[in-house]
Amino acid sequence: MIVRHIPSWFRLLFVWHGSVLPRVWPRLLIVFCVALLAAALRHWWLQSLHDSSLSIPAFTLLGVSLAIFLGFRNSVSYDRFWEARKLWGGLSIASRSLTRQILAALGDDADSRRFINNLCAFSYALKGQLRGEDVAGHLRRLLPPDELNRVLAGRFRPALILAWLGREAQRLQREGRLSELQWHALDRNLNTLSEILGGCERIASTPMPFTYRVLLNRTVTFYCLLLPAGLVSSIGWLTPPIAVFIAYTYFALEEIAEELEEPFGTEGNDLPLATLCHTIESSLREMQGLSLDLPPPPRQGIYLH
Numbered sequence: 122m123i124v125r126h127i128p129s130w131f132r133l134l135f136v137w138h139g140s141v142l143p144r145v146w147p148r149l150l151i152v153f154c155v156a157l158l159a160a161a162l163r164h165w166w167l168q169s170l171h172d173s174s175l176s177i178p179a180f181t182l183l184g185v186s187l188a189i190f191l192g193f194r195n196s197v198s199y200d201r202f203w204e205a206r207k208l209w210g211g212l213s214i215a216s217r218s219l220t221r222q223i224l225a226a227l228g229d230d231a232d233s234r235r236f237i238n239n240l241c242a243f244s245y246a247l248k249g250q251l252r253g254e255d256v257a258g259h260l261r262r263l264l265p266p267d268e269l270n271r272v273l274a275g276r277f278r279p280a281l282i283l284a285w286l287g288r289e290a291q292r293l294q295r296e297g298r299l300s301e302l303q304w305h306a307l308d309r310n311l312n313t314l315s316e317i318l319g320g321c322e323r324i325a326s327t328p329m330p331f332t333y334r335v336l337l338n339r340t341v342t343f344y345c346l347l348l349p350a351g352l353v354s355s356i357g358w359l360t361p362p363i364a365v366f367i368a369y370t371y372f373a374l375e376e377i378a379e380e381l382e383e384p385f386g387t388e389g390n391d392l393p394l395a396t397l398c399h400t401i402e403s404s405l406r407e408m409q410g411l412s413l414d415l416p417p418p419p420r421q422g423i424y425l426h
Contacts, residue, residue, distance in 0.1 A: 141372075141373045141376040141377060141380070142369075142373075144376055145369065145372040145373055145376055148342070148345075148368070148372055149365050149368055149369055149372065151346070152345050152346065152348075152349070152364055152365055152368040153361050153364070153365050155346055155349050155364075156349035156352075156353075156360045156361035156364040156365065157361050158349075159349040159350050159352075159353040159360060160349070160353055160357060160358050160360050160361060163353045163354065163357065177351050177352065177355055179351065180344070180347075180348055180351040180352075183344060184344070184367075187340060187341065187344055187371065188371075190337065190340070191337070191341070191371065191374045191375060191378070192374075194333075194337060194374075194375075194378045195374060195377060195378045195381070197329070197378075197382075198329075198377075198378040198379075198380075198381035198382040199381050201324055201381065201382055201384060202381045202382075202384040202390075202392075204320070204324065205321065205324050205384035205385065205392055206384070206392060208317050208320045208321055208324075209317075209321075209392065209394070209397050211313065211317050212244060212247070212314065212317050212397075212401065213397070213400070213401050213404070215310045215313040215314050215317065216240050216241075216243075216244065216314075216401050216404075216405060217404055217405065217408065218310050219236075219240055219286075219307060219310045219311070219314075220237050220240065220405045220408050220409075221408065222303065222306055222307055222310070223236050223237065223307070224237075224408065224409070226293075226298065226299055226300075226303050227293070227298060229409060229410070232289075232293065232298075234409070235265060235289075236286065236289055236290075237405050237409060238263045238264065238265075239263070239264065239268075239282055239285060239286055239289075240286070240405060241263050241398075241401065241402040241405060242259065242260055242263040242264050242272075242282055243279055243282045243283060243286070243314065244397070244398045244401045244402070245259040245260065245263070245398050246260065246272070246278040246279040246282055247279045247318060247321060248394040248395065248397075248398050249278065250277065250278060250279055250322075251321055251325050251385040251394065252385055252386070252387070252394065257273060259398075260272060260273065260278070264282075268282075268285055279318050280315075280318065283311065283314055283315060283318065286311055286314075287308070287311055290304060290307045290308065290311065291304070321385070324384065324385070325385055328382070328383070329382050334379075337375060338375065341371045341372065341375050344371065345364070345367070345368035345371055345372070348364050348367060348368065349361070349364045352364055377390070399413075
Protein backbone atom coordinates (compact mmCIF):
# COMPACT_ATOMS: atom_id res chain seq x y z
CA MET A 122 0.00 0.00 0.00
CA ILE A 123 1.22 3.50 -0.86
CA VAL A 124 1.63 5.54 2.32
CA ARG A 125 3.90 8.38 1.18
CA HIS A 126 3.01 11.97 1.99
CA ILE A 127 1.28 13.65 -0.92
CA PRO A 128 3.85 15.85 -2.70
CA SER A 129 3.10 19.14 -4.41
CA TRP A 130 1.06 19.23 -7.62
CA PHE A 131 4.24 19.83 -9.63
CA ARG A 132 6.09 16.81 -8.21
CA LEU A 133 3.01 14.66 -8.75
CA LEU A 134 3.43 15.24 -12.49
CA PHE A 135 6.69 13.28 -12.43
CA VAL A 136 5.89 10.50 -9.92
CA TRP A 137 6.86 7.12 -11.36
CA HIS A 138 7.18 4.69 -8.47
CA GLY A 139 3.71 3.77 -7.25
CA SER A 140 1.89 5.00 -10.34
CA VAL A 141 0.34 2.83 -13.07
CA LEU A 142 2.51 4.38 -15.78
CA PRO A 143 5.09 1.53 -15.73
CA ARG A 144 2.30 -0.88 -16.67
CA VAL A 145 0.55 1.17 -19.36
CA TRP A 146 3.46 2.78 -21.20
CA PRO A 147 3.79 -0.06 -23.79
CA ARG A 148 0.18 0.54 -24.86
CA LEU A 149 0.76 4.29 -24.87
CA LEU A 150 3.75 3.76 -27.16
CA ILE A 151 1.53 1.87 -29.61
CA VAL A 152 -1.03 4.69 -29.56
CA PHE A 153 1.79 7.21 -30.16
CA CYS A 154 3.03 5.25 -33.20
CA VAL A 155 -0.50 4.98 -34.61
CA ALA A 156 -0.98 8.73 -34.07
CA LEU A 157 2.30 9.49 -35.89
CA LEU A 158 1.20 7.32 -38.81
CA ALA A 159 -2.19 9.04 -38.92
CA ALA A 160 -0.57 12.48 -38.91
CA ALA A 161 1.82 11.49 -41.70
CA LEU A 162 -0.96 10.09 -43.90
CA ARG A 163 -3.64 12.69 -43.17
CA HIS A 164 -3.32 14.59 -46.48
CA TRP A 165 -3.45 11.43 -48.56
CA TRP A 166 -6.37 10.10 -46.51
CA LEU A 167 -8.42 13.30 -46.77
CA GLN A 168 -7.80 13.59 -50.53
CA SER A 169 -8.27 9.95 -51.51
CA LEU A 170 -10.77 8.69 -48.94
CA HIS A 171 -12.55 11.84 -47.83
CA ASP A 172 -15.91 10.06 -47.43
CA SER A 173 -14.34 7.62 -44.96
CA SER A 174 -12.69 10.22 -42.72
CA LEU A 175 -13.59 10.13 -39.02
CA SER A 176 -14.59 13.17 -36.98
CA ILE A 177 -14.32 14.22 -33.35
CA PRO A 178 -18.10 14.24 -32.49
CA ALA A 179 -18.36 10.46 -32.83
CA PHE A 180 -15.42 9.97 -30.46
CA THR A 181 -16.82 12.56 -28.07
CA LEU A 182 -20.07 10.65 -27.71
CA LEU A 183 -18.30 7.30 -27.31
CA GLY A 184 -15.75 8.83 -24.92
CA VAL A 185 -18.44 10.07 -22.55
CA SER A 186 -20.08 6.65 -22.47
CA LEU A 187 -16.75 4.96 -21.93
CA ALA A 188 -15.85 7.35 -19.10
CA ILE A 189 -19.12 6.54 -17.31
CA PHE A 190 -18.44 2.83 -17.80
CA LEU A 191 -14.91 3.15 -16.39
CA GLY A 192 -16.17 5.25 -13.48
CA PHE A 193 -18.68 2.55 -12.57
CA ARG A 194 -15.97 -0.12 -12.81
CA ASN A 195 -13.67 1.86 -10.51
CA SER A 196 -16.48 2.42 -8.00
CA VAL A 197 -17.18 -1.32 -7.85
CA SER A 198 -13.48 -2.11 -7.43
CA TYR A 199 -13.03 0.49 -4.70
CA ASP A 200 -16.07 -0.88 -2.86
CA ARG A 201 -14.30 -4.26 -2.72
CA PHE A 202 -11.10 -2.60 -1.49
CA TRP A 203 -12.90 -0.57 1.18
CA GLU A 204 -14.93 -3.54 2.39
CA ALA A 205 -11.72 -5.55 2.74
CA ARG A 206 -10.14 -2.74 4.77
CA LYS A 207 -13.19 -2.52 7.04
CA LEU A 208 -13.05 -6.27 7.62
CA TRP A 209 -9.41 -6.09 8.69
CA GLY A 210 -10.21 -3.10 10.88
CA GLY A 211 -12.95 -5.20 12.47
CA LEU A 212 -10.40 -8.00 12.98
CA SER A 213 -8.20 -5.62 14.96
CA ILE A 214 -11.14 -4.44 17.09
CA ALA A 215 -12.42 -7.96 17.81
CA SER A 216 -8.92 -9.21 18.67
CA ARG A 217 -8.39 -6.41 21.17
CA SER A 218 -11.81 -6.96 22.69
CA LEU A 219 -11.14 -10.67 23.14
CA THR A 220 -7.73 -9.92 24.68
CA ARG A 221 -9.23 -7.42 27.09
CA GLN A 222 -11.95 -9.87 28.11
CA ILE A 223 -9.65 -12.85 28.61
CA LEU A 224 -7.11 -10.79 30.58
CA ALA A 225 -9.85 -9.37 32.80
CA ALA A 226 -11.22 -12.85 33.46
CA LEU A 227 -8.01 -14.87 33.86
CA GLY A 228 -5.22 -12.39 34.36
CA ASP A 229 -1.80 -13.01 32.83
CA ASP A 230 -1.56 -16.80 33.18
CA ALA A 231 -0.69 -19.69 30.87
CA ASP A 232 -4.25 -20.09 29.55
CA SER A 233 -4.67 -16.40 28.69
CA ARG A 234 -1.26 -16.29 27.00
CA ARG A 235 -2.12 -19.35 24.91
CA PHE A 236 -5.48 -17.83 23.97
CA ILE A 237 -3.86 -14.54 22.90
CA ASN A 238 -1.16 -16.38 20.94
CA ASN A 239 -3.90 -18.14 18.98
CA LEU A 240 -5.60 -14.80 18.30
CA CYS A 241 -2.35 -13.53 16.78
CA ALA A 242 -1.99 -16.75 14.79
CA PHE A 243 -5.52 -16.29 13.41
CA SER A 244 -4.59 -13.03 11.66
CA TYR A 245 -1.41 -14.53 10.17
CA ALA A 246 -3.29 -17.64 9.04
CA LEU A 247 -5.95 -15.45 7.40
CA LYS A 248 -3.25 -13.49 5.56
CA GLY A 249 -1.68 -16.75 4.36
CA GLN A 250 -5.00 -18.10 3.11
CA LEU A 251 -5.93 -14.91 1.25
CA ARG A 252 -2.56 -14.58 -0.46
CA GLY A 253 -1.64 -18.23 -0.80
CA GLU A 254 1.54 -17.57 1.18
CA ASP A 255 3.43 -19.84 3.55
CA VAL A 256 2.98 -18.52 7.10
CA ALA A 257 4.11 -21.70 8.84
CA GLY A 258 6.91 -19.80 10.56
CA HIS A 259 4.46 -17.53 12.37
CA LEU A 260 2.19 -20.46 13.23
CA ARG A 261 5.10 -22.45 14.71
CA ARG A 262 6.00 -19.43 16.80
CA LEU A 263 2.49 -18.88 18.14
CA LEU A 264 0.58 -22.18 18.28
CA PRO A 265 1.03 -24.94 20.89
CA PRO A 266 2.60 -28.15 19.53
CA ASP A 267 -0.57 -30.21 19.93
CA GLU A 268 -2.54 -27.69 17.86
CA LEU A 269 0.19 -26.84 15.33
CA ASN A 270 0.22 -30.12 13.39
CA ARG A 271 -3.55 -30.17 12.99
CA VAL A 272 -3.60 -26.56 11.73
CA LEU A 273 -0.68 -27.04 9.33
CA ALA A 274 -2.37 -30.11 7.86
CA GLY A 275 -5.63 -28.24 7.28
CA ARG A 276 -6.77 -26.36 4.22
CA PHE A 277 -8.74 -23.64 6.04
CA ARG A 278 -6.30 -22.78 8.79
CA PRO A 279 -8.06 -19.68 10.19
CA ALA A 280 -11.26 -21.68 10.68
CA LEU A 281 -9.34 -24.40 12.56
CA ILE A 282 -7.76 -21.81 14.87
CA LEU A 283 -11.15 -20.21 15.42
CA ALA A 284 -12.61 -23.59 16.33
CA TRP A 285 -9.83 -24.08 18.89
CA LEU A 286 -10.57 -20.66 20.42
CA GLY A 287 -14.23 -21.65 20.75
CA ARG A 288 -13.36 -24.95 22.43
CA GLU A 289 -10.94 -23.23 24.76
CA ALA A 290 -13.54 -20.67 25.83
CA GLN A 291 -16.02 -23.50 26.43
CA ARG A 292 -13.46 -25.41 28.53
CA LEU A 293 -12.74 -22.36 30.68
CA GLN A 294 -16.47 -21.87 31.22
CA ARG A 295 -16.97 -25.51 32.25
CA GLU A 296 -14.09 -25.24 34.72
CA GLY A 297 -15.72 -22.20 36.30
CA ARG A 298 -12.96 -19.78 35.30
CA LEU A 299 -15.39 -17.87 33.08
CA SER A 300 -18.88 -16.89 34.14
CA GLU A 301 -21.84 -17.47 31.85
CA LEU A 302 -21.91 -13.77 30.93
CA GLN A 303 -18.17 -13.69 30.24
CA TRP A 304 -18.44 -16.78 28.03
CA HIS A 305 -21.31 -15.23 26.04
CA ALA A 306 -19.27 -12.01 25.56
CA LEU A 307 -16.30 -14.02 24.29
CA ASP A 308 -18.54 -16.06 22.00
CA ARG A 309 -20.02 -12.92 20.41
CA ASN A 310 -16.55 -11.67 19.52
CA LEU A 311 -15.59 -15.10 18.19
CA ASN A 312 -18.68 -14.95 15.98
CA THR A 313 -17.41 -11.57 14.75
CA LEU A 314 -14.10 -13.20 13.78
CA SER A 315 -16.05 -15.87 11.92
CA GLU A 316 -17.99 -13.20 10.00
CA ILE A 317 -14.74 -11.41 9.13
CA LEU A 318 -13.24 -14.67 7.88
CA GLY A 319 -16.28 -15.33 5.70
CA GLY A 320 -16.29 -11.78 4.35
CA CYS A 321 -12.63 -11.97 3.33
CA GLU A 322 -13.17 -15.36 1.69
CA ARG A 323 -16.14 -13.96 -0.22
CA ILE A 324 -14.07 -11.11 -1.66
CA ALA A 325 -11.10 -13.34 -2.47
CA SER A 326 -13.18 -16.03 -4.17
CA THR A 327 -15.51 -13.74 -6.16
CA PRO A 328 -13.58 -11.97 -8.94
CA MET A 329 -15.14 -9.57 -11.38
CA PRO A 330 -16.88 -11.44 -14.23
CA PHE A 331 -14.36 -12.27 -16.95
CA THR A 332 -16.64 -11.20 -19.81
CA TYR A 333 -17.02 -7.80 -18.15
CA ARG A 334 -13.26 -7.39 -18.06
CA VAL A 335 -12.87 -8.50 -21.68
CA LEU A 336 -15.54 -6.06 -22.87
CA LEU A 337 -13.93 -3.13 -21.07
CA ASN A 338 -10.42 -3.97 -22.25
CA ARG A 339 -11.47 -4.32 -25.89
CA THR A 340 -13.55 -1.14 -25.87
CA VAL A 341 -10.80 0.97 -24.30
CA THR A 342 -8.11 -0.46 -26.58
CA PHE A 343 -9.98 0.00 -29.87
CA TYR A 344 -11.20 3.46 -28.84
CA CYS A 345 -7.66 4.65 -28.11
CA LEU A 346 -6.28 3.14 -31.32
CA LEU A 347 -8.99 4.73 -33.48
CA LEU A 348 -8.86 8.09 -31.71
CA PRO A 349 -5.89 9.47 -33.73
CA ALA A 350 -7.91 9.00 -36.95
CA GLY A 351 -10.64 11.23 -35.50
CA LEU A 352 -8.28 13.91 -34.19
CA VAL A 353 -5.87 14.19 -37.09
CA SER A 354 -8.20 16.09 -39.44
CA SER A 355 -8.60 18.84 -36.83
CA ILE A 356 -5.27 19.18 -35.03
CA GLY A 357 -2.73 17.63 -37.43
CA TRP A 358 0.67 17.04 -35.85
CA LEU A 359 -0.69 17.76 -32.38
CA THR A 360 -2.50 14.41 -32.64
CA PRO A 361 0.31 12.25 -31.11
CA PRO A 362 0.61 14.09 -27.74
CA ILE A 363 -3.14 14.68 -27.39
CA ALA A 364 -4.03 11.09 -28.30
CA VAL A 365 -1.44 9.72 -25.86
CA PHE A 366 -2.74 11.96 -23.07
CA ILE A 367 -6.34 10.83 -23.60
CA ALA A 368 -5.25 7.20 -23.90
CA TYR A 369 -3.27 7.50 -20.66
CA THR A 370 -6.42 8.57 -18.82
CA TYR A 371 -8.45 5.60 -20.04
CA PHE A 372 -5.67 3.01 -19.70
CA ALA A 373 -4.79 4.25 -16.21
CA LEU A 374 -8.41 4.11 -15.01
CA GLU A 375 -8.70 0.57 -16.31
CA GLU A 376 -5.44 -0.45 -14.63
CA ILE A 377 -6.42 1.12 -11.30
CA ALA A 378 -9.70 -0.80 -11.34
CA GLU A 379 -7.79 -4.04 -12.03
CA GLU A 380 -5.49 -3.36 -9.07
CA LEU A 381 -8.18 -2.37 -6.58
CA GLU A 382 -10.53 -5.25 -7.34
CA GLU A 383 -8.08 -7.68 -5.69
CA PRO A 384 -7.30 -5.93 -2.36
CA PHE A 385 -5.42 -8.89 -0.88
CA GLY A 386 -2.67 -8.93 -3.50
CA THR A 387 0.86 -7.57 -3.29
CA GLU A 388 0.68 -4.61 -5.68
CA GLY A 389 1.34 -1.04 -4.63
CA ASN A 390 -2.26 -0.12 -3.84
CA ASP A 391 -3.27 -3.42 -2.19
CA LEU A 392 -3.73 -3.80 1.55
CA PRO A 393 -0.48 -4.25 3.55
CA LEU A 394 -1.64 -7.44 5.25
CA ALA A 395 1.72 -8.26 6.83
CA THR A 396 1.87 -4.83 8.44
CA LEU A 397 -1.73 -5.15 9.63
CA CYS A 398 -0.95 -8.56 11.19
CA HIS A 399 2.12 -7.13 12.90
CA THR A 400 0.08 -4.18 14.18
CA ILE A 401 -2.57 -6.51 15.63
CA GLU A 402 0.05 -8.63 17.37
CA SER A 403 1.85 -5.54 18.67
CA SER A 404 -1.32 -4.12 20.21
CA LEU A 405 -2.19 -7.44 21.87
CA ARG A 406 1.33 -7.79 23.27
CA GLU A 407 1.16 -4.28 24.65
CA MET A 408 -2.11 -5.13 26.40
CA GLN A 409 -0.21 -8.03 28.02
CA GLY A 410 2.50 -5.65 29.17
CA LEU A 411 4.95 -6.92 26.56
CA SER A 412 6.61 -5.24 23.59
CA LEU A 413 7.18 -6.18 19.97
CA ASP A 414 9.53 -4.73 17.38
CA LEU A 415 8.08 -2.11 15.09
CA PRO A 416 6.97 -3.31 11.64
CA PRO A 417 9.39 -2.77 8.77
CA PRO A 418 9.08 0.80 7.46
CA PRO A 419 7.78 1.40 3.93
CA ARG A 420 10.33 1.55 1.15
CA GLN A 421 10.03 4.55 -1.14
CA GLY A 422 6.68 5.30 0.46
CA ILE A 423 5.19 1.86 -0.27
CA TYR A 424 4.63 -1.21 1.87
CA LEU A 425 5.79 -4.10 -0.29
CA HIS A 426 4.35 -6.94 1.76
